[in-house]
Each structure stands twice: as C-alpha cells, then as structure tokens.
Amino acid sequence: MSLPQFKLLRPRTLADAIGHLDKHASNLRVIAGGTDLIPSMRQKLFEPEFVLDLRHIPELKGIHERQESGVEVGALTSLTDIEHSALLRRRYPVLTEAAATVASPVIRNMGTIGGNICLDTRCLWYNQSLTWRKGCGFCIKKDGDLCHVAPGGTKCWAAFSGDTPPALLCLNADVEIVGPAGSRRIPLREFYTGLGDNYRTIQPNELLTRVFLPESSADYSGVYRKLRIRGSIDYPLAGVAVVMKRSNGHIADARVALTAVNPAPVLVKGASERLAGKVMDEALAEAVGDLAARTAKPLTTSALTPEYRREMIRVFTKRAVLAAAAN
Amino acid sequence: MTNDFSIIGKPIAMVDAAGKTTGSGKYADDLSAPGMLVGKILHSPFPHARIKRIDITRAEKLDGVVAVVIGTDAPNPYGILPVGHDEYALALDKVRYVGDNVACVAAIDEATAEKALELIDVEYEVLPAYFDPEDSMKAETNLIHDNKPHNIEKDYHHVFGDPEKGFAEADQIAEARFIANEVTHAAMEPHCTLAAFEIDPQTGKPGRLVVQSSTQVPYYLQHKLSLVLEMPMSQIRVIKPLVGGGFGGKSEVIPLEIIAAIAARKAKAPVKVTYTREEVFWAHRGRPRTIVDLKTGIKKDGRITAVKARVVQDGGAYCSYGVVTILYSGALLGALYDIPNIQYDGYRVLTNKPVCGAMRGHGTVNVRFAFESQLDELAAKIGKDPADVREINLLKPPCITVNGLRVRSYGLPECIEKVVDRSGWKQRKGKLPRGRGLGIACSHYVSGAANSIIRSDMPHSTVNIKIDRDGGVVVYTGASDIGQGSDTMVAQIAAETLGCSLSRVKVVAADTDLTPIDIGSYSSRVTFMNGNATLKAVQDVKKQIASAAARKMSCEPQELTFRNDIVTKKKGHVGADAPVRPAEQSSAASVSGRVEGQILRGSLQQKRKDEGPKDSLSFEEAVVAAIDFHGALSGTGSYAPPLEARGGKHKGAGVGPSPAYSYSAQVAEVSVDEETGEVTVHKVWASHDCGRALNPVSVEGQIIGSVWMGMGQALTEEMVWKDGMLMNPGLLEYRSPSSVESPEVEAIIVESIDPEGPFGAKECSEGSLAATIPAIGNAIYDAVGVRLHESPFTPERVLAALRAKKNAKPINLTEGVDPTAPAKFREHGGSLWYRGKGPERHPLDPSRREAPGAAGGDD
Numbered sequence A: 001m002s003l004p005q006f007k008l009l010r011p012r013t014l015a016d017a018i019g020h021l022d023k024h025a026s027n028l029r030v031i032a033g034g035t036d037l038i039p040s041m042r043q044k045l046f047e048p049e050f051v052l053d054l055r056h057i058p059e060l061k062g063i064h065e066r067q068e069s070g071v072e073v074g075a076l077t078s079l080t081d082i083e084h085s086a087l088l089r090r091r092y093p094v095l096t097e098a099a100a101t102v103a104s105p106v107i108r109n110m111g112t113i114g115g116n117i118c119l120d121t122r123c124l125w126y127n128q129s130l131t132w133r134k135g136c137g138f139c140i141k142k143d144g145d146l147c148h149v150a151p152g153g154t155k156c157w158a159a160f161s162g163d164t165p166p167a168l169l170c171l172n173a174d175v176e177i178v179g180p181a182g183s184r185r186i187p188l189r190e191f192y193t194g195l196g197d198n199y200r201t202i203q204p205n206e207l208l209t210r211v212f213l214p215e216s217s218a219d220y221s222g223v224y225r226k227l228r229i230r231g232s233i234d235y236p237l238a239g240v241a242v243v244m245k246r247s248n249g250h251i252a253d254a255r256v257a258l259t260a261v262n263p264a265p266v267l268v269k270g271a272s273e274r275l276a277g278k279v280m281d282e283a284l285a286e287a288v289g290d291l292a293a294r295t296a297k298p299l300t301t302s303a304l305t306p307e308y309r310r311e312m313i314r315v316f317t318k319r320a321v322l323a324a325a326a327n
Numbered sequence B: 001m002t003n004d005f006s007i008i009g010k011p012i013a014m015v016d017a018a019g020k021t022t023g024s025g026k027y028a029d030d031l032s033a034p035g036m037l038v039g040k041i042l043h044s045p046f047p048h049a050r051i052k053r054i055d056i057t058r059a060e061k062l063d064g065v066v067a068v069v070i071g072t073d074a075p076n077p078y079g080i081l082p083v084g085h086d087e088y089a090l091a092l093d094k095v096r097y098v099g100d101n102v103a104c105v106a107a108i109d110e111a112t113a114e115k116a117l118e119l120i121d122v123e124y125e126v127l128p129a130y131f132d133p134e135d136s137m138k139a140e141t142n143l144i145h146d147n148k149p150h151n152i153e154k155d156y157h158h159v160f161g162d163p164e165k166g167f168a169e170a171d172q173i174a175e176a177r178f179i180a181n182e183v184t185h186a187a188m189e190p191h192c193t194l195a196a197f198e199i200d201p202q203t204g205k206p207g208r209l210v211v212q213s214s215t216q217v218p219y220y221l222q223h224k225l226s227l228v229l230e231m232p233m234s235q236i237r238v239i240k241p242l243v244g245g246g247f248g249g250k251s252e253v254i255p256l257e258i259i260a261a262i263a264a265r266k267a268k269a270p271v272k273v274t275y276t277r278e279e280v281f282w283a284h285r286g287r288p289r290t291i292v293d294l295k296t297g298i299k300k301d302g303r304i305t306a307v308k309a310r311v312v313q314d315g316g317a318y319c320s321y322g323v324v325t326i327l328y329s330g331a332l333l334g335a336l337y338d339i340p341n342i343q344y345d346g347y348r349v350l351t352n353k354p355v356c357g358a359m360r361g362h363g364t365v366n367v368r369f370a371f372e373s374q375l376d377e378l379a380a381k382i383g384k385d386p387a388d389v390r391e392i393n394l395l396k397p398p399c400i401t402v403n404g405l406r407v408r409s410y411g412l413p414e415c416i417e418k419v420v421d422r423s424g425w426k427q428r429k430g431k432l433p434r435g436r437g438l439g440i441a442c443s444h445y446v447s448g449a450a451n452s453i454i455r456s457d458m459p460h461s462t463v464n465i466k467i468d469r470d471g472g473v474v475v476y477t478g479a480s481d482i483g484q485g486s487d488t489m490v491a492q493i494a495a496e497t498l499g500c501s502l503s504r505v506k507v508v509a510a511d512t513d514l515t516p517i518d519i520g521s522y523s524s525r526v527t528f529m530n531g532n533a534t535l536k537a538v539q540d541v542k543k544q545i546a547s548a549a550a551r552k553m554s555c556e557p558q559e560l561t562f563r564n565d566i567v568t569k570k571k572g573h574v575g576a577d578a579p580v581r582p583a584e585q586s587s588a589a590s591v592s593g594r595v596e597g598q599i600l601r602g603s604l605q606q607k608r609k610d611e612g613p614k615d616s617l618s619f620e621e622a623v624v625a626a627i628d629f630h631g632a633l634s635g636t637g638s639y640a641p642p643l644e645a646r647g648g649k650h651k652g653a654g655v656g657p658s659p660a661y662s663y664s665a666q667v668a669e670v671s672v673d674e675e676t677g678e679v680t681v682h683k684v685w686a687s688h689d690c691g692r693a694l695n696p697v698s699v700e701g702q703i704i705g706s707v708w709m710g711m712g713q714a715l716t717e718e719m720v721w722k723d724g725m726l727m728n729p730g731l732l733e734y735r736s737p738s739s740v741e742s743p744e745v746e747a748i749i750v751e752s753i754d755p756e757g758p759f760g761a762k763e764c765s766e767g768s769l770a771a772t773i774p775a776i777g778n779a780i781y782d783a784v785g786v787r788l789h790e791s792p793f794t795p796e797r798v799l800a801a802l803r804a805k806k807n808a809k810p811i812n813l814t815e816g817v818d819p820t821a822p823a824k825f826r827e828h829g830g831s832l833w834y835r836g837k838g839p840e841r842h843p844l845d846p847s848r849r850e851a852p853g854a855a856g857g858d859d
C-alpha cells in the first residue's frame, strides 16, 4: 500500500504553522508523531494535498510546572516523555499510568499526547484498506451513507480509543486551541462531540497546542485499567481511569472516566456524587461499576463482543476504584 | 554409533545468523534488477461471482503502466497436488473469494500501479456464496467448482479394527463437538517474487526465466511455472533468497509467484510483486476452521477402546493441500497412542473464502486439541491421573499401528516422564490455589512424508558435494532454509562426517540451476531426508579421501579417524608426535580462505617431499592426496524413504506414513481470572523427542516457537469473517501473542536416536505445536472447572463458560447489542457503492455526482 502523495510543510514556529493552516486548511492534515495518521493515509482514509508537520516547533514540546497553577504539557510531548516524567508521576499518576499502556514502547517514542487526544475514532469497518472498504461497501464515516455496525440509524459509532484522554478527563484538564482567529482554552470534555465521524470540535484550521493539568486535581491517587487481548500493542477494547482524593478514611473527591466504549471518552455520570464522602467498600465499588456500565455503549466496532466489553467496564471500574482507594 | 561428536550435538550459531542480524542478508523484497517494474494485483471484491467482462484499456493507457495481464494471458490450471489443479494465476471466468486474483498491472512504481488498478473495469455477475462448511455441504446449485458436487473437495471414510465393539467394551464414553477456528501463519516476511527473463545471448530474445521468490518449495515452483507458462523446466531457474518464515504459508505455489512471471513476460522487463499484509492474509493457506465431532471410549483401567471422529474442514475456495490435510487429520489419530479401533470420517469442504493449506502441524493440530481435551475428560470420569492415562495407552514399538503406520523410535514415555517430573505434576496437580491449574497433553508429527505428493519414485532429496584442493568443502543442496536452519544442519553433518571445521563448509542451497532436486521444506522432512542425503554424499567423498589417505599412511581406510581437521590412524597408532599435531592443526584451522590455502599448499608440498609415511595427515593433506589420486573430489547422495515405512493399502493410506515420528509432551500452568475470563499462561514445560538434537539451541528454538505459536491459536489468534470478508487482515487485529504474554517455556530435549535418521535425528519443528492448545485447555479446566470446546479460548468464551457453569446471567457471544445488525453485510442495502445514493460519493463510485467538494475527509 503506497502512501498517497502530498506536499510536506515544515514550519519552525507556531505562527508559521498557523499561516499554513490559514491558507490550506481545507486540504491539509496535521501530523505530530504520525503513528495514527500514516497507517490511515496508506489505507487511503486521508489523501490530503498538504501535510503539516509539527515536530520542528520547539514551543509545542515539554512539560512545565507553573507556579500555583498546575502543569502544562505541550501537545508535541511524546508519550514516552510523559510516561517517564517524575513530576507527572508524582502529581498526576493516572496520566503516566495511562500513557504507559499506549501501544508499544516504540510507538510511544513517536506518538504524542496531542495526537493521542486527537486520535481518530476507530471501527473495524473503517480502519481497513481502500480495497477492503470497496469490497464491503463504504460507510458513513468515510465515503458512504450507512453504518455497518448500526444500520438502522444515520449515526457513526466508531469508538474513541485513546488511552490518555480518560485520565485527562478525570484530571479536569483543559486544552489550548490556536487558529488564525487566535487562541482559546476549553475543558477537554468540550473537545469531543460524541459523534463517531465528526468526533472533535476543533476546526480544520486550528491546532491543539497545550494541555493544562490544574493544580486542583494534583496529588490525587490514580488508576488506569485497560482491557486488551495482548499485553502490548493493542488499542484498548475498554478502558477506565479513576482519580481519588481521600481525607480521614473518606473519599473527599473522585472521578471516573471511560474510553473505547463510546465515540468519545466520557466521565461516568453520577460516579463522583456516589463516591464523595463515602468509605470505600466492595458494594460501593460495585455500584460505581454499574454506573460505568450504564454509561458505556460499546458496539461491534472492535474485537470482543459489545456485551462482554460492557461487562468488563463494570469489572474494571470496580477494581479500579478499589485500587485507587487502596493507593 | 558413537556419541562422541565434535560438531553434532553442539549448540552452534546459524551459519547465516550474522547476515540476518546485521541486515546484510538479502530477502526477496531486498532484491532488484535493472529496469525492474512493480506489479500490483487487482483482487476480487466479491466472494463468488462470474466475470462477465474485463476491460483493461484505460489502465493500459495510464502513463507509467507497461503491461496489464489477466487470466487469459496464462490460462493453464495448476495446484500443488496433482489431484487439485483447480487454480489459475488470474481468474479466468469466476472469482471464488474476496481477494481472488483478477488482474495484475506492471508499472514503473507502486503508486502508478495502484492507480491503474482503479482503471480496470470488471463486470461481475454476483453469485450466491457459501461461508459455512456445513451449509456448503448441502449446496445443490451455484457450486464453487462445477466438478465438486455439494462443494465437497474430498471425503474419506476409514474404519480400522472394530469401533462398535470397542465402544461396547468401554466403561466410559465421552462425546462432544470441538471447534477450532481458523488461523494463519503470520510469517514475518510477506511473500515476494522477482521474475525476470534473461535475454538469450545468441538470439537476443527473452530466453530463460529467473524467479527469485520467498518459497519453501523451489522445485515445485519451477514445476508449476513450467506448467502454466508452457516452458520446459530447464528454461526456468528458481532461486530462493533468505526467507523470513514460512510455517507452511510458502510451501506451495502462491499466486503472486506465477503472476509476477506472466507480467514479466508481457512487460518484457523484470517484475517484482510484494504482497501487502492484507494480501498475505488473502493468500493464506493456513489452518482451516475445523469441526470435530469426537467420541472416545475408555475402560476403567485407563485403556482406550475406540475412537470415532467426524471432521469437517472449512477449506476455502480451492483445493491446495486440502486432500492431504483431511487425511492427516485422520491418519495421525494413530502413532501417538495405542488405539485398537478407529473410525474416521473426514470432509474437506469448499467455501467462498481464502484457501486453507498447510500450516505447522499440518492436519493434526485441531483433531489433537479435541482428542487430548476429551482424554482429559475421560481421565476425570474414571478417576485417574491424566498423565497416567497417557502412559497406560503407550505404543510398544517397534510396531505397526492399526492404521498402518510404522513406529520405531518412540521417546514419548520419556517425554511424559520428564514434564511430569519437572513441573512437579504429582505434587502440585489439583493442589494449586483457586483459579490456577495445570494441564497435560501430548502430540506427535511426521519427519517427512514417506510418500511424496508428486507420486514418483524419484528420491525426495539429493545432495552433491565437492572438495577443493585447499580443503574447502562445498555442499549443493536443494533444501530450503526458511529460517529453520537447514543450511546450518547440512554444514554440521558435512563437517562432522569429514572431521573438518565448520568454517570450511560452504552451503549452496535452493537454486534449481545449481542444486539437485529436493522437494522442499514442508512436513518436517528436511533434517531427516536432506540430512540423510547429505550424509550419504559426504560419506561418498569421505571414502575417496580415506582410500587415498590410507595409501599415504600405509594402512587400511577403516583404520582412519577424521576429526578436528586431522586424519589419524586409530588406536595405538597415535605416536609420540601426537601432542604436537593438535597445536599445528589449530593454527591450520584458523587459517581460512583461498589465499592462505594456496600458501599452505605450497609449503605442504615441500614438506611432503621430506617425509615418509605418517601416522596422521591434516585434512588438507588428505584432500590433496585424494585429488591427486582420484582426480576431482566430488560425491553425491540421495534419500528415498524405505518401502516398509510407506503405509497401508487403503484409499488415502499414502498420507500419514513417515520414516519416523517425533513426540512431545507438555504441561502448562495457567491462571484464570474468573471475573474477566482472561487466561494467563505462566509456564509451559515442553519435552520433545527429536531423535537426536543435531544442534540443541536450534531444537530449543523450535520447541519454544511451537509452544508460542500453539499458544497463539489457543488464546488469541482467530480469523474473523463476516459474509466472506476477513475482518482482521492485519497484524494489529489478528493477534499473535507479543513478547509480553509469552510464558517461560522450559524446553526439554529427549533423544531416542532413530535408527534411520541422520545421526539418529528426527523432526523438531512441528510436533510440539499441537500439544500446547489442549495442555492450556486442560489447565483451564483444572483451574476453574470449565471445559472449552472452541478455540481460541478468548476471555469472552471463557467467561461465558464460567457463567454457564454458575447459571449466572449468560453473555451473548455472537451478537452485537444492536438487534438490527445485519447477518449479511453486503445485502443490507444502502451503501453508496452499491446503490448509488446519498449525499457524498467516493471519487471511485461510478454513479458519482460531480459536485465540488463532494468527496474528501471527514472532519
């Protein structure tokens, strides 16, 4: 499978990058580590005329502690750097734990946090070669008008399958988005639309530049649990992130978020309320597991049956909250 | 035979190891030729369709396209088996699976060739297709091949002994359906072929065809190319470069190998075709999904009284090795244990899916999974230790089994003993904490088929050897090293027999112009057969050296020993100068290469003049003496399996017999997470009787690899189909285990020293695979008390079994949560491609509305 031809743009500054976006946005893809984009381009899921390479813009890299206001992570920071950051490990352990489960060590060296947040949603009927998709018939997400997974509707259910976003959601992270019109800062929650096809709210002429981890969620205990068939390489088939703060044996604050079972990473509704002020026990953990299973809407977009994956959300959530409370 | 070897039995690095690890070694895709074009194949999007029309004119006109070939460019059918010539390089009138080959474009680069594929206009008439073998067997119309009624490629019905009487004598009978889902080889190297016609220096016209291909069977490839291209074999040269794994996936002629040649013929330029990973999955030839209805009877004392197996294999769209596969499945019910009564009904069924063929453990693996699982069940029923039950049913060789297989060396008892001992089976079985368990299983395999598939009396292997004046040994062998180490094996046998250092031996292998016929690397035949041929060839030259050396040393040839680059008189003859010789020899051995050889020879001639008869000669002196005496120093040897090993007389008796069988016993230790159904394999003790380990590290590597591959089939690997479409045609979704899940494997070598194997060696690369799957299944049973009848044991299957046992809420394994999800994905209607409606169309959609910005990305 050949890589489609494109013109590679390599800006050295953010301003230049925005300039390119302003000019070519309608026919351009951004590349960070390329671990998601390049395979997809070979499959002809994207055939842009321009590819904008962000790797030579130093200001997009690095992990910086900001006095009294948490930590900023540049979008181009590699997952390996996040995994090995002592600062993040100490203050936001759920993020380092989630980052360490992405793909394999080699891919983490290339893959970035920005790319992980922007990761295209995945579906067995979509992440296939052009030949394959032609044989099957195209679907809503690319070139077609029906969904093979849920043919009754007109919605795409491709699953968001990044590992770090549920951790970031738990941490109440914000992201900075920069475009020709200036920059804005939004909660990560608002970054996703909940649709499988148009999964992000970011515009084609905008970039994700920074991730902000607020001071208020630092030092929470954190756990990330990932269902996958192999212990490496595999995308999550279901994932649960939990953060928790305790005082005097009680849970002071906690959040639970899921990935790979919906078109967007989502916070589990009602979990924080259910946990706050309680003492952790098996029954409470199970109750939160039930809440999580209710939030999860897995479909046949990946391996393992939806019913099983939903069941695992229940089990993994239960285990994750127990582990977070024991940390 | 003495056990005192200097090279055999020693852990030796593969002779091609450095080339592979440094990247200097060349695989097929590393090769290129001046003016080479890239070939790309157009595949069928339909599982079953008639081709009504192909129009290639638009593709031919595209800039950069040199040739487009279709079925009529090479209309001769072929197939690996003489009874199965049902394939065409490119489809003639029908396509039979998604991925079937329709046309090939040869162009200046890959992108151009891909673009041209889109311009080929094919009109199909879509036919009803068959995806399930049991449905397919009922077919009356729209047959996949017109000459195969009910889409049955072949069925066999064997009865040995008196199964009914056997079951009547049994105290316990178990009966169940086992399903082993489809798996594929997933070799690291995708298939690749570079085909080029040499310009005849006399006529200036394209003359001989040279094909360099990733193949396990250069000779068969040469033969099939000759058939399809209508060229004499002598005009075709097949060269096998380094091959990055085959496992059976390259053990027959794969479409691209012929397609590249016909494209090169039409383009009048060299053409290279390299499969994408998706194409490798379509080329497939892997292990068929197999339904085994198995019934076994056993007495209270543990004796098996009868076995009855009905086996249905989902073979895919063409014959391939299918007839052999279905026969192996039945034949290898015997030769492991002593089973007095066997009934076997085997059906090889055609379906509209990629073709199944030979895969590591060919034919035996799925039936072995069923049998060893059922034996475990029966052991529990009669209250006996499953390890003991296996020991109770051992064969007593030498013997002929009830289905006519000759068994001689038989290391199975020791294999069982060793794994039972090392794993602490007796102390630990049944006493591990909840959720953790041990399971045992055995398996075996042939060391080459005693009857070759080409049904001829020619030797299965022939090896030539020549030795030069400086003591350089060149072995010409047709054996195909596909990573298993046959070049190293050949070099070891030559060096050991000649008593020379390994570095003197150069192996020239698998080039049909240079090397004599060897039928290929499959059915674990190479060490046994090519090793024996090598041994004979080397003994042939050794005799010549010995007679010349003996004259020089005034003794009889039998009195000579060849060792460490020295030829010495045996016993008392080693005189006072003996301690000096080794030192001299070691310096001689360290001098390598031609230049030093020349110098050495000059000084040797000088020496020779000064001295009379000696007690020992250096290897070079002996060689020089032999060449002076005999003229050229060359030898040849060949191997054909003995008549007594070629099996019984019943229909299909040709498959199963082997000159020798390997044996394996394994204990697996697993734990099962009862809430998630996830299975972790902690350790596998695997013993393997390989006759003699010619190279122990290499044997251990094969055992570990077999266990690992078996574990993949047991736990994670499965080809998932939807309506004839492969849902996971890539290594991300087809999940071979990664290093993270790989358990510790304790490889235990058992040496039964086969009377006919070279130095007593038998096979070691396939026999261990089959035991791993039931060993893991049996361990799961021991851990949590559920018996899994379908492989792979994915977490959902395990969890479903656990829930069923507890009568807990069942998990629906096969359906999505959306009840409206279609059973047939091509027929649920509405896709743009098929119906031509909707807001946006793919640029390639024929009925595309030409609106600006209609096509494009999705965000």
Ligand SMILES: Cc1cc2nc3c(=O)[nH]c(=O)nc-3n(C[C@H](O)[C@H](O)[C@H](O)COP(=O)(O)OP(=O)(O)OC[C@H]3O[C@@H](n4cnc5c(N)ncnc54)[C@H](O)[C@@H]3O)c2cc1C
Residues within 6 Å of the ligand: A029, A030, A031, A032, A033, A034, A035, A036, A037, A038, A039, A054, A075, A076, A079, A101, A102, A103, A104, A107, A110, A111, A112, A113, A114, A115, A116, A117, A118, A119, A120, A161, A162, A163, A164, A206, A207, A208, A209, A233, A234, A235, A236, B732
């Ligand atoms: C074999 C394999 C296994 C994998 N397994 C996992 C896994 O287990 N878990 C997981 O989470 N991921 C997995 N991935 C996906 C991927 O490696 C990671 O998600 C990685 O973090 C993506 O980052 P990247 O920099 O390589 O993204 P890229 O491929 O460069 O970009 C991904 C997408 O985001 C866009 N993008 C990237 N950066 C920006 C930005 N700053 N602003 C706007 N848009 C941007 C790109 O245009 C593109 O559409 C796997 C990939 C492979 C090939």
Ligand code: SF4
Residues within 6 Å of the ligand: A122, A123, A124, A125, A126, A139, A140, A141, A142, A146, A147, A148, A149, A150, A155, A156, A157, A158, A196, A197, A301
């Ligand atoms: S969920 Fe449906 S529309 Fe979306 S990618 Fe999968 S098949 Fe296509």
